[in-house]
Amino acid sequence: xxxxxxxxxxxxxxxxxxxxxxxxxxxxxxxxxxxxxxxxxxxxxxxxxxxxxxxxxxxxxxxxxxxxxxxxxxxxxxxxxxxxxxxxxxxxxxxxxxxxxxxxxxxxxxxxxxxxxxxxxxxxxxxxxxxxxxxxxxxxxxxxxxxxxxxxxxxxxxxxxxxxxxxxxxxxxxxxxxxxxxxxxxxxxxxxxxxxxxxxxxxxxxxxxxxxxxxxxxxxxxxxxxxxxxxxxxxxxxxxxxxxxxxxxxxxxxxxxxxx
Amino acid sequence: xxxxxxxxxxxxxxxxxxxxxxxxxxxxxxxxxxxxxxxxxxxxxxxxxxxxxxxxxxxxxxxxxxxxxxxxxxxxxxxxxxxxxxxxxxxxxxxxxxxxxxxxxxxxxxxxxxxxxxxxxxxxxxxxxxxxxxxxxxxxxxxxxxxxxxxxxxxxxxxxxxxxxxxxxxxxxxxxxxxxxxxxxxxxxxxxxxxxxxxxxxxxxxxxxxxxxxxxxxxxxxxxxxxxxxxxxxxxxxxxxxxxxxxxxxxxxxxxxxxxxxxxxxxxxxxxxxxxxxxxxxxxxxxxxxxxxxxxxxxxxxxxxxxxxxxxxxxxxxxxxxxxxxxxxxxxxxxxxxxxxxxxxxxxxxxxxxxxxxxxxxxxxxxxxxxxxxxxxxxxxxxxxxxxxxxxxxxxxxxxxxxxxxxxxxxxxxxxxxxxxxxxxxxxxxxxxxxxxxxxxxxxxxxxxxxxxxxxxxxxxxxxxxxxxxxxxxxxxxxxxxxxxxxxxxxxxxxxxxxxxxxxxxxxxxxxxxxxxxxxxxxxxxxxxxxxxxxxxxxxxxxxxxxxxxxxxxxxxxxxxxxxxxxxxxxxxxxxxxxxxxxxxxxxxxxxxxxxxxxxxxxxxxxxxxxxxxxxxxxx
Numbered sequence: 001x002x003x004x005x006x007x008x009x010x011x012x013x014x015x016x017x018x019x020x021x022x023x024x025x026x027x028x029x030x031x032x033x034x035x036x037x038x039x040x041x042x043x044x045x046x047x048x049x050x051x052x053x054x055x056x057x058x059x060x061x062x063x064x065x066x067x068x069x070x071x072x073x074x075x076x077x078x079x080x081x082x083x084x085x086x087x088x089x090x091x092x093x094x095x096x097x098x099x100x101x102x103x104x105x106x107x108x109x110x111x112x113x114x115x116x117x118x119x120x121x122x123x124x125x126x127x128x129x130x131x132x133x134x135x136x137x138x139x140x141x142x143x144x145x146x147x148x149x150x151x152x153x154x155x156x157x158x159x160x161x162x163x164x165x166x167x168x169x170x171x172x173x174x175x176x177x178x179x180x181x182x183x184x185x186x187x188x189x190x191x192x193x194x195x196x197x198x199x200x201x202x203x204x205x206x207x208x209x210x211x212x213x214x215x216x217x218x219x220x221x222x223x224x225x226x227x228x229x230x231x232x233x234x235x236x237x238x239x240x241x242x243x244x245x246x247x248x249x250x251x252x253x254x255x256x257x258x259x260x
Numbered sequence: 261x262x263x264x265x266x267x268x269x270x271x272x273x274x275x276x277x278x279x280x281x282x283x284x285x286x287x288x289x290x291x292x293x294x295x296x297x298x299x300x301x302x303x304x305x306x307x308x309x310x311x312x313x314x315x316x317x318x319x320x321x322x323x324x325x326x327x328x329x330x331x332x333x334x335x336x337x338x339x340x341x342x343x344x345x346x347x348x349x350x351x352x353x354x355x356x357x358x359x360x361x362x363x364x365x366x367x368x369x370x371x372x373x374x375x376x377x378x379x380x381x382x383x384x385x386x387x388x389x390x391x392x393x394x395x396x397x398x399x400x401x402x403x404x405x406x407x408x409x410x411x412x413x414x415x416x417x418x419x420x421x422x423x424x425x426x427x428x429x430x431x432x433x434x435x436x437x438x439x440x441x442x443x444x445x446x447x448x449x450x451x452x453x454x455x456x457x458x459x460x461x462x463x464x465x466x467x468x469x470x471x472x473x474x475x476x477x478x479x480x481x482x483x484x485x486x487x488x489x490x491x492x493x494x495x496x497x498x499x500x501x502x503x504x505x506x507x508x509x510x511x512x513x514x515x516x517x518x519x520x521x522x523x524x525x526x527x528x529x530x531x532x533x534x535x536x537x538x539x540x541x542x543x544x545x546x547x548x549x550x551x552x553x554x555x556x557x558x559x560x561x562x563x564x565x566x567x568x569x570x571x572x573x574x575x576x577x578x579x580x581x582x583x584x585x586x587x588x589x590x591x592x593x594x595x596x597x598x599x600x601x602x603x604x605x606x607x608x609x610x611x612x613x614x615x616x617x618x619x620x621x622x623x624x625x626x627x628x629x630x631x632x633x634x635x636x637x638x639x640x641x642x643x644x645x646x647x648x649x650x651x652x653x654x655x656x657x658x659x660x661x662x663x664x665x666x667x668x669x670x671x672x673x674x675x676x677x678x679x680x681x682x683x684x685x686x687x688x689x690x691x692x693x694x695x696x697x698x699x700x701x702x703x704x705x706x707x708x709x710x711x712x713x714x715x716x717x718x719x720x721x722x723x724x725x726x727x728x729x730x731x732x733x734x735x736x737x738x739x740x741x742x743x744x745x746x747x748x749x750x751x752x753x754x755x756x757x758x759x760x761x762x763x764x765x766x767x768x769x770x771x772x773x774x775x776x777x778x779x780x781x782x783x784x785x786x787x788x789x790x791x792x793x794x795x796x797x798x799x800x801x802x803x804x805x806x807x808x809x810x811x812x813x814x815x816x817x818x819x820x821x822x823x824x825x826x827x828x829x830x831x832x833x834x835x836x837x838x839x840x841x842x843x844x845x846x847x848x849x850x851x852x853x854x855x856x857x858x859x860x861x862x863x864x865x866x867x868x869x870x871x872x873x874x875x876x877x878x879x880x
Contacts (some may be wrong), residue, residue: 004763004765004766011823011824011830012823012827014823015819019395019398019399022395023398023399023402026412029416
C-alpha cells in the first residue's frame with residue numbers, strides 16, 4: 001500500500017484512539033453506582049387471585065449524604081445534598097454499600113418496596129404526587145413513626161391512598177419514556193419525619209431515631225428500562241428547586257430496570 | 261577615550277518585549293488566578309442570606325478575570341498601550357521584533373503582529389478547536405448510538421453537548437476570516453499588513469486566553485444549558501456557567517477587535533486602482549462577515565455581563581421574580597445569534613466564489629449580483645432573530661413580520677447560488693478538491709436552505725422547534741456549506757500559506773469521506789427529527805434507534821475523513837511538494853508574491869488596472 005495512505009491510516013487510528021481514550025475517561029468518571037438486585041421473598045397473591053413471584057427492596061431517604069454508602073465515606077462531592085440510599089432490613093443505613101439508587105427487578109413479578117424517610121419536608125408543587133398511584137390496590141402502608149432502635153412501629157400501621165400535600169418529605173416515582181415497552185408508573189408519597197427531631201439529629205451528626213416507614217407493592221410487566229425520581233422539590237437553589245440533588249443521578253433519582 | 265570605546269560592552273539584557281511569550285503568559289495568568297482565588301476565599305464575606313452560588317460565583321469570576329488579565333499581560337498585549345501612555349511608543353526595532361522579523365518558529369508563540377503569522381496562528385487554533393469539538397461530537401454520537409444512552413453520565417452529556425455547541429460555533433466563526441482573512445486578505449488587496457497590526461495579534465491571543473475558562477468550566481459543573489445558555493436556566497446552572505460567560509466575553513472582544521481591524525484594512529488599504537468593482541469577491545465576503553459581527557458581538561458581550569451580574573451580584577435582568585425577563589436574554593442572544601450564522605456562511609461561500617473562476621477558467625458570473633447577494637443577506641440577517649422565538653410566547657404579533665424577513669433572505673441567498681451555478685455553467689472545469697467543494701456546497705446548502713424555510717414558517721416551526729430536525733438543518737448550513745467552503749479554502753490557499761502543495765490524493769479521500777459521512781449522518785438526523793425526537797436528549801425512545809444509528813455511523817465516517825485531512829495538513833506542510841508562486845494560475849494579488857512571502861509582502865505596492873477575473877469569456 002502507498003506509504004502516504006498508510007501514514008494517513010495511522011493518523012486515523014491514532015485519532016480514533018485519542019477519541020476512544022477520552023470517551024472511556026468521561027464514561028468512567030460518571031461514577032454511576034451499580035445496581036441493587038431485588039431480593040426473592042416467595043410468592044405474592046394479588047387481589048385478583050393471580051400469584052406472582054415476590055421480590056423486595058429496601059431503601060432510605062436522608063436529609064444529607066453523610067451516611068456514606070455509594071457516595072463514599074465522607075459523603076462524596078456533595079455531603080449536604082439530600083439523597084436516597086440502600087437500607088438494611090430495619091431501615092438502618094448501609095454505610096459501606098457500593099450501590100444506591102439503581103434497581104433491578106424481575107419481569108412479571110410483585111415487587112414490595114419499603115422506604116424509611118429520615119428527612120423532613122414541606123409542600124409539594126403538585127398535589128398529584130401526594131396520591132398513591134400504580135400500586136396493588138392503589139394503596140400503601142404507612143407507619144408514621146418507626147423506632148429504628150427497637151425495630152418496632154412506634155405508631156400503628158395504616159393503609160393510605162394519599163397524604164396531605166403539605167406533609168410530604170419526598171416521593172418515589174417510577175416512570176418511563178414513551179416507547180413500545182410496557183408502561184410502568186408508580187408514585188408513592190413519603191410522609192415527612194418530625195422536623196425538630198431531624199434537625200436535632202443532624203446537629204449531632206446522625207439521623208432521627210423515628211423515620212416514617214412506607215411499604216407498597218406493584219406488579220411488573222415485560223422487560224423495560226425506566227427511571228425513577230423524587231417529585232418533591234428538594235434540590236435547593238436551582239431550577240425551581242429541581243436542580244442539584246434533584247437533577248443528579250444517584251441522589252434523588254436513578255434507573256429502574258425490569259429484566260426477564 | 262579610544263581605549264574606553266574599545267572595551268567590550270556587556271551584552272545588554274533582554275528587553276521586556278523579548279522576554280514575553282506564551283510560557284510567561286500562562287505562568288502569569290495561572291499565578292494571578294491562584295492569588296485572586298485565595299484572596300477572594302479569604303476576604304469575600306459570606307452571603308447575608310442562604311443563597312446558592314453567589315459567593316462562589318464571585319470567587320470563580322474574579323479568578324477567571326485575574327487569569328485573563330495575567331495572561332494578556334504575560335503575552336505582552338499591554339506593552340504597547342503602556343508605553344504609549346508613558347509617552348514613549350515602540351521604536352522601529354521593537355516594532356520589527358513584534359512583527360517577528362528573523363524570529364523563526366518562535367514568532368508563532370509570541371505577540372507577533374505580522375498578519376501572516378497571525379493567520380497561521382488562527383489556522384492552527386481553528387484546527388485545535390475543531391479537533392476538540394469533533395471529539396465531543398463523537399462522544400455525543402456514541403452515547404446516542406443506542407436508545408438507552410447511559411454510556412456517559414447524563415450531566416456530563418449535557419455539558420458535552422453545550423461545550424460542543426459553543427466551541428464549534430466559535431470555530432466556524434473564525435475558520436475563514438481568521439486564517440484566510442488575516443493571512444490572505446491583506447495581500448489580496450495589495451497591502452503590507454493589517455491597518456492595526458497590534459490589534460491583530462490581540463484578537464488572536466484573546467481567543468487563547470478565552471479557552472482556559474471554557475476548559476475550567478468542565479471541572480466545576482460544566483455547561484449544562486446547551487450552547488445558547490438561556491436564562492433564567494443559566495442563572496441557576498452550576499459554577500461552570502461562569503466559564504461560559506468569561507469565554508464569551510473575551511471572545512466577543514476578540515471578534516469586535518478583529519472586525520474593526522479587518523473592516524478598516526479593507527476600506528482604507530486597498531491597492532491603487534482597486535476600486536470596489538475590482539475588489540475580489542472574497543474581500544466582500546470577509547468584510548460583510550466582520551461588519552456583521554461588529555454590531556452583533558457587543559450585544560452578546562452585554563448579554564453575558566448581565567448574566568454574570570444576575571449570578572454574582574444578585575441583579576435581576578433575567579429573573580422574573582425580581583422584575584427581569586428571560587425574553588430579554590433570548591432577544592439579546594439571538595440578535596447576535598442569527599447574524600452570526602451569516603458571519604459564518606458568507607465568507608465561506610465567498611471563498612468558493614473566489615475559487616470558482618479559477619477552476620472554471622471563466623469570469624465570475626455576474627459579479628454585481630454576487631455583491632448584491634452578500635449585501636442583501638447582510639442587511640436582512642439583522643432583521644430575522646426572533647424566528648428563534650416563535651413559540652417562546654414573546655410578541656406573537658411579530659411572528660408574521662419575522663417570518664417574512666426570514667423567508668425574504670432566500671432571495672439574496674439564491675443570488676449566490678445563481679452566481680456559482682452561472683460560473684460553473686459550461687466552464688472548463690479543472691477538477692480539484694476545491695472545485696468539487698463548490699458542488700458539495702450547492703448540494704448541502706440547498707438542503708440546509710430548503711429545510712430552513714420550513715423552520716421560518718410559524719405553523720411548521722411549532723411542530724419542528726426543539727427537535728433533531730433543527731439540529732440537522734443548522735449542521736447542513738454551518739457544516740455542509742460553511743465548513744465545506746473553509747476546507748476548500750484551506751486546500752486552495754495552502755500553497756501560499758505554507759509554500760507546499762496540499763497532497764492531492766489525501767484531499768480527495770478526505771473530501772469524499774467527509775461529504776458522504778456528512779450526508780449520511782444528517783439525513784438520518786432529519787428522519788428522527790421529523791419523527792419527533794427532541795434535541796439535547798441523552799436517551800430516546802427505541803423507535804428512533806435506526807435513524808440515530810445511521811447518524812452515528814455517518815459521524816464516524818466524518819471523523820475518519822477529518823483525520824485524513826489532518827494528516828494531509830501535517831504531512832503536506834512538512835514534506836509536500838514545493839509550491840510554485842501561482843500553482844492555480846489565479847489572478848488575484850496574493851499569487852503575485854513569492855514563496856516564502858517577504859515580511860512586508862510587496863517590494864513595491866501594486867497598482868490594479870482590472871478585476872481579478874479576466875479569464876476570458878466562456879461561450880455560454
